[in-house]
C-alpha cells in the first residue's frame with residue numbers, strides 16, 4: 294500500500310509522443326492524459342498516462358511486450374465497476390477492454406466470450422438462444438475478464454467459476470495459455486489469477502448444458518433486476534459491494550450496519566442508507582475521500598466485532614504494485 298510510481302520519460306521526448314517504440318503503430322488510437330473517472334461506476338479517478346484498446350489478443354500481446362521491454366507499468370480496465378482509481382491517475386499504459394476483445398462466438402456445446410464482453414449482454418444473448426444457467430450474470434455490470442479474475446457472483450453456486458470451462462490468459466512469461474477451470478482455484482471472490490495481476494484474461498469459454506424457453510429466462514432476468522433494485526442502491530454511483538463477506542460470520546453489510554455507520558460520510562463519499570456494504574459517490578467524492586471512509590469502516594468493524602473486513606474493490610495503482 295502507498296507505494297508510488299514515477300511516470301517514465303523515454304528518450305527525452307515530450308510526453309505527448311512518449312510511447313515505447315513498439316507501441317507507435319497504436320499511437321493514432323491511443324489517448325494520452327485521459328481522465329478515467331468517466332470509465333468507472335464511481336466516477337472517480339485521475340488520468341491515464343496512456344489509454345489503449347487492443348482489437349485482438351495479438352495486439353494486446355504486442356502492447357504488453359513493448360511496455361514490458363520499456364519497463365512501463367500496465368493496468369487493465371474493464372467497465373470500472375469494481376475499481377477505485379487514485380486521484381493522481383495511472384502512470385504507464387491502461388488497457389481498456391470493453392468493446393475491444395468483446396466478441397461472443399458459439400461453438401459445439403460451448404460459447405466463447407472475449408474478456409471485454411459485458412455480462413448482462415452475454416446473459417441476454419444466451420437467454421435469447423434458450424440457454425439456461427447464466428441468468429445471474431444479468432445483475433453484474435462488469436466484463437467477463439474481470440469477473441473471471443475475481444470469481445464474480447451473486448450467491449452460492451451462482452459464481453462465474455461454476456459455469457466457466459476454460460480461460461485464455463496472456464502471461465508475460467509464457468504468452469497465451471489456456472487454463473481449465475479446475476486450474477484456477479475458484480472460491481468465494483477468489484481465483485488464482487488474483488496472484489498474477491500482470492496476466493491478462495483474453496477470453497473465457499462456457500459450457501451450454503441446459504435449455505429453457507427464452508421467455509421464462511427473460512422473465513427470470515426481470516425478476517432478478519427487480520429484486521436487486523429493491524435491495525441495492527443501484528440508481529446511485531456505486532461500485533457494488535465494497536467488502537467481501539468474512540469467511541465465517543455475518544455478512545459485511547450487517548457488521549457495518551451494527552456499527553451504526555449507515556449514512557456516515559467523508560466528503561461526498563457516503564455509506565448507503567439502504568445497504569451498508571455499498572458506498573455512494575454523492576457527486577464530488579475523491580479517491581482520498583473513499584479511502585478514508587473505507588479505512589474508518591474497517592477500523593470500526595474491527596473495534597466492535599474483532600473481524601477484519603477485506604476489500605473487494607480494487608485500488609489502482611496500489612493493488613497492482615503490492616501483489617506483484
Ligand SMILES: Cc1cc2nc3c(=O)[nH]c(=O)nc-3n(C[C@H](O)[C@H](O)[C@H](O)COP(=O)(O)OP(=O)(O)OC[C@H]3O[C@@H](n4cnc5c(N)ncnc54)[C@H](O)[C@@H]3O)c2cc1C
Pocket residue numbers: 334368369370371372373374375376390408409432433434435436437438439440441442443444445446447492493494495527531532533534607
Ligand atoms: C451496481 C453494482 C452491482 C454489482 N453487483 C455485483 C455482484 O452481484 N456480484 C459481483 O461479484 N460483483 C458485483 N459488482 C462488482 C463488479 O461489477 C464485478 O466485480 C465485475 O466483475 C467487475 O468487472 P469490470 O469489467 O467492471 O472490472 P473493473 O472494475 O474494470 O476491474 C476490476 C479488476 O479486474 C482487473 N481486470 C479487468 N479486466 C481484466 C482482464 N481482462 N484480465 C485481467 N484483469 C482484468 C482490473 O485491473 C481490476 O483489478 C457490482 C458492481 C456494481 C457497480
